[in-house]
Amino acid sequence: MTDENIIVGGTAFVCSVIPAGPVNIVFAANEHGLVGCGAIDVAALGGFGYAAARIRPPEGQTSVATADDLLRGIVKEANAAAEQRGVRVGMTGEEALALLG
16 A cells, blocks of 8 residues: 655645455555545445435546546545535546545
C-alpha cells in the first residue's frame, strides 16, 4: 500500500493505492468524504453519513490505478451525503474532491 498527499481546491487529501492482484484499489479521503475506484461501496459509507463517490476510469483506460486516474476519472455514483455537498454523476474526480474539501 502506498499513500500520497494530494491537494485539491486548497484542501489536503490522502490518496491510498492498495495492490489487489491484477488491479489497484484507489481512493482519496479526508474527514469530509472520499472519492474512490469501482471497488468502493459508497452506499455502505453513506450508512455512516460519510460522503463518498465512485469513479469510472478515465477515457481509454480499463481501471483506476493511480491518483492521477482518480482525479481524471468520472463520477458514476455518489451517495446522498456526497450529493448534499454538491457531488454529481458526470463530474471529474477532481471536481468531486474539491466539493468534499
